[in-house]
Amino acid sequence: MSINCIRTLIEDANISHPQKVALVYGNEKLTYGELFTKVNQIALYLSELDLPKGSRIGIYSNKGIDQVIAILATLSTNYVLVPLTKFLKPEQVEYIISDCDIKCIITDRVKIESIEEIKFNGKIISYETTNKDLPSFEEIYKYYNKPYVCNINGHDNAIITYSFGLGGQPKGIVISHRNLIDSARVVSSYLQLKEDDVISGLLYFNLDYGLNQIFCSLYKRATLALHRFVLPTDFFNHLINDKVSVISLMPINITEMFDEEEYKLPNPSLLENIRIIASSGGNVTAKMIKDIEKYFVKAKFYSMHGLTEAFRSTYLDPSQLKIRPDSIGKAIPDVELYVIDENGNECPPRVVGELIHRGGYIYKGYWNAPKETKERFKSIQILKNVINLEGQLTDEIVVQTGDYVYKDEEGYFYFVSRHDDxxxxxxxxxxxxxxxxxxxxxxxxxxxxxxxxxxxxxxxxxxxxxxxxxxxxxxxxxxxxxxxxxxxxxxxxxxxxxxxxxxxxxxxxxxxxxxxxxxxxxx
Missing domain, CATH: 3.30.300.30 (ANL, C-terminal domain)
Structure with a gap:
């Protein structure tokens, strides 16, 4: 078994913290021991489907404890997970199924009709027992009790994520098991996560940022408290009742959080348990910062910048938030960032150029899309005018991000625009x-x-x-x-x-x- 895979974290947590609460969702709770058992049961069933190694397994459902189990079970096999957010339309799901040839879909009662609408020919597994003669988690939990053993390689494909944006059809980005463990390790480090943290599972589990909530919880043996954001009142009740201490969110969530009359918002003293708030996926405004500081009086706020082709590039230390609120920060550990012009020369401070990401957390490429992969994943030769390439060692891959940025005199980066803009x-x-x-x-x-x-x-x-x-x-x-x-x-x-x-x-x-x-x- 590789040490660079999420499966190792699941096994180790079962040994070291079997009685610790791993997952919370409303009144439901699951310890690490119980989680390990259920993950093994589902993984055993999936392995007995006897699909070819590397077959794609889609998960298309609402958020819940069974969804987390499905994710971890798939990552405990030699199959590849394809998360399908519940917001996708049937034609979008159909596109992804076709693009990466999904062989099996794990779903819930609500989404079964959507799958039937697209006439999916593969295997379907439901969380709940239904009248459609489909295998279900409920049945698997009853009958699959044999020991389960697996052997995961860190360099193997683990996940393919798709993001539907503005135009054209999306391309799946391929993420390895090593990528997942590295992302959990680095985030746990610079956010200074702790074993006694309760991490809010606010984000959806369709992209790497949301999935990282699960993996960081496992990495630190913390507790993940799931939540579906519907109303601000519900969200604040989640933070208070679940004793949440760490929140990862997007700027839109901050806007939604405070989209209430002030008298309906909780007293800041009820939110003093929150010690870390991390944001990625967009610009943070002055009003957002003001609201966060007013209500989360003991929280440190981290603004972050990620890529489609690499897990993350930068974060802004909380101490710099008021000094340079428009900055996306500096490189995260194990990453080097360069700003180059059209001739491949490094841009001086305050001059806009393209961001090049070198070092850790680079994904494997785009699924069945060699042209798109070639456009973004480049030989380190692209930095030949910037760094010393002694020994003609040019096989290293870097990401030509398509992000136009500039760097100030102290080395802080500022996002300007996308190349396409x-x-x-x-x-x-x-x-x-x-x-x-x-x-x-x-x-x-x-x-x-x-x-x-x-x-x-x-x-x-x-x-x-x-x-x-x-x-x-x-x-x-x-x-x-x-x-x-x-x-x-x-x-x-x-x-x-x-x-x-x-x-x-x-x-x-x-x-x-x-x-x-x-x-x-x-x-």
């Missing part, structure tokens, strides 16, 4: 973020704005600014302010007012620029 106009490259930041700073009546481009044969691309506000502003007023702070080639040629801006379905923190662009082009 860059605008080419009149022979210049323009970062939409530069225009958006001026709007945010100088035009206080504008609530939200999005800058993007549409094709224009005469100047390559035409810059468009769409904004929302309580009422429409004069375009001449906006242009007057922008011209004071931006070069002439950066001034938008179209300024459009909308009462509200569409958001990305998978990330309510981001404005859906593709939808805005389609609206504009179709007019």
């Amino acid at each position: 860059m605008i080419k106009t009149r022979g210049y490259r323009v970062n939409p973020y530069e225009i958006e930041s001026v709007v945010k700073r100088e035009l206080k009546d504008i609530e939200k704005c999005a800058v993007f481009s549409i094709e224009n044969e005469e100047i390559e691309e035409e810059i468009v600014l769409v904004y929302s506000a309580k009422s429409e502003l004069s375009s001449s007023e906006i242009l007057f302010e922008l011209k004071k702070h931006l070069a002439s080639y950066m001034i938008p040629s179209k300024i459009i007012y909308k009462k509200s801006l569409p958001l990305v379905p998978s990330d309510k923190n981001k404005i859906n620029k593709e939808e805005l662009k389609k609206e504009l082009i179709s007019k």
Whole structure:
């Protein structure tokens, strides 16, 4: 058995902490000993399906203790886990099933009808016993009691995750068992997680960030308290009743958390047990920080930046939050980050370039997508102008992130835009973020704005600014302010007012620029 796999953590926790509570969900509790038993039962059943090694197992269900068991059981076999968030539409599930050839789906009573709608031909396992003659966890727990032994290799494929974003069909990113254990190890280290922590299982288990909640809990023998965010009141009750001490969330969760009348929010003294709050997946605003500090008076707040192709790149130490709130921080342990220009030279401080991720936590690549893999996963030769490649050792792989950032004089990084967002106009490259930041700073009546481009044969691309506000502003007023702070080639040629801006379905923190662009082009 490899020491670099989640299965090792499950076995070790059963030996060292069999009576410790591993999982909590409402009134349900499971100790590490009970978790080990149930994981083994499901893993034994899965192994007896006798599917080829590396076969993909989909998990398509609501959050719950059985879902965690299904995840850990799959990772205790030589199969590959494919998480399918409950928010996916049947056609999206069908796409993933086809793309990675899922052989078996583990689901709940609610999602069985969705699976039947797409006419899935593989094996189906339900958590609950149903009238559809399907095998269920309830039955497996009754009858599968033989010892289970497995041997996992750290370099083998463990998980394929898919994220539906703005355009085109998603590509699955392949994550190894070693990647999972490394991510649990590093997060447990820089967040200083403890054995007596209760970690909130707020995030969904469809991507690496959410799954990491499970793996960090196992790594530290902590307790994972599951929660489905419906109402802010429910969430605060979860924090108080489950005695949560660590929360990993996204900025949208912070917004939702405080989307209540102030008199409905709990007294800060009831939240003093929270010692760590970590956020990733979007920008953290000044209001979010203010709300966190007001209600979580003893919590340290960590802002983090991750990649699709590597687990995580940076985190901002809580001591720097007020000093440089716009920074994404510095590299996490075992990672080196470089900012390079189009010629492969390192950018000086304050000059925008592309972020290159070197070192740990790099995933294996995109599933059945050699072109996309080649675009992102590069030979270290890309850094030949920056580092000394003695001995011609150039087989090392780095990630060319597609993120445009800059670094300040003290080595802190600042996100500017994605490569796909860059605008080419009149022979210049323009970062939409530069225009958006001026709007945010100088035009206080504008609530939200999005800058993007549409094709224009005469100047390559035409810059468009769409904004929302309580009422429409004069375009001449906006242009007057922008011209004071931006070069002439950066001034938008179209300024459009909308009462509200569409958001990305998978990330309510981001404005859906593709939808805005389609609206504009179709007019």
